Amino acid sequence: MSSAITLLLTVLAQIAPSLGVxxxxxxxxxxxVELIPxxxxxxxxxxxxxxxxxxxxxxxxxxxxxxxxxxxxxxEKIDAEFEAAAAMPDSDGxxx
Amino acid sequence: xxxxxxxxxxxxxxxxxxxxxxxxxxxxxxxxxxxPTAIYVARNSFDAVEVTATNYIVYCKVHPSTPGCSxxxxxxxxxxxxxxxxxxxxxxQWQKQNPPGTWGPIGMYNTLTTATATLQQISxxxxxxxxxx
Numbered sequence: 243m244s245s246a247i248t249l250l251l252t253v254l255a256q257i258a259p260s261l262g263v264x265x266x267x268x269x270x271x272x273x274x275v276e277l278i279p280x281x282x283x284x285x286x287x288x289x290x291x292x293x294x295x296x297x298x299x300x301x302x303x304x305x306x307x308x309x310x311x312x313x314x315x316x317x318e319k320i321d322a323e324f325e326a327a328a329a330m331p332d333s334d335g336x337x338x
Numbered sequence: 339x340x341x342x343x344x345x346x347x348x349x350x351x352x353x354x355x356x357x358x359x360x361x362x363x364x365x366x367x368x369x370x371x372x373x374p375t376a377i378y379v380a381r382n383s384f385d386a387v388e389v390t391a392t393n394y395i396v397y398c399k400v401h402p403s404t405p406g407c408s409x410x411x412x413x414x415x416x417x418x419x420x421x422x423x424x425x426x427x428x429x430x431q432w433q434k435q436n437p438p439g440t441w442g443p444i445g446m447y448n449t450l451t452t453a454t455a456t457l458q459q460i461s462x463x464x465x466x467x468x469x470x471x
Contacts (some may be wrong), residue, residue: 252458255383255451258376287389290383298378304439305374313381316431319387320392321423326397329417336402336409 254295271300290316372447374439379384380450384422388456388458391415411464418460422453 253267254270293312298305372380398407408421429446436442460465 250456251386252451255376255380255454257471258373260438283433287393288386291386291389295379295380298382299374305378306376307438309378310433313378313385317381317385320388324388324392324395324419327392327399330399332409333399333402336398338405338408338410 246310251295271296274299339380342430371444373439373441374433377433378441379446380431384426384450384454384457387454387461388419390461390467391419391457394461406465406468408464411460411466414460414464415466417441418453419455422450422457425453439460449462450467 250273274292294309298309395412398404398412401407425446429442429450430444432446433440
């Protein structure tokens with residue numbers, strides 16, 4: 243499930259520069275809003291990121307300093323958690 | 339739900355190819371770069387893939403014998419995430435050195451979205467999200 247979501251986000255990132263047609267933005271927002279209840283249940287970690295995208299596309303205006311600061315803080319946490327995971331010792335028994 | 343996601347993904351892909359293409363050509367030129375919204379979306383998209391990678395690595399290191407856990411996948415994920423993070427950091431630094439609302443360099447933007455796509459490909463190849471959580 244989350245692979246489909248991350249794929250969706252990847253596609254969104256690729257087409258974001260071309261988002262100038264309001265009907266397209268509305269369709270994307272509606273799709274993402276439909277996903278949120280499922281994300282809340284199964285993939286809580288991804289919810290803030292999807293919400294950020296929804297907010298950015300819904301407002302369709304300049305990203306605020308506060309939004310950037312919040313994302314900076316979130317990314318700091320995400321990066322720290324990744325590095326902590328990468329530093330965990332390997333266990334025996336994992337397939338190649 | 340999987341059908342909905344598939345349809346949504348296909349719709350977005352098709353939308354990107356059809357009516358939006360001409361607008362894309364205008365808004366992603368070397369002159370115009372990428373809008374602040376596009377950069378913001380790209381950052382969040384990369385972060386989402388990084389979170390998925392983190393969950394996979396943690397789960398597989400704690401439960402190494404779980405089917406789908408792969409040392410090779412982890413070995414590919416770690417440098418790919420770090421490489422993407424460099425691209426994201428470069429873009430963020432560029433934004434901080436320029437006035438708010440300035441459109442970013444398309445090259446840096448493309449580097450970040452390519453890194454996200456690379457991670458997505460690794461995720462799909464090893465069914466990473468099917469194992470994590």
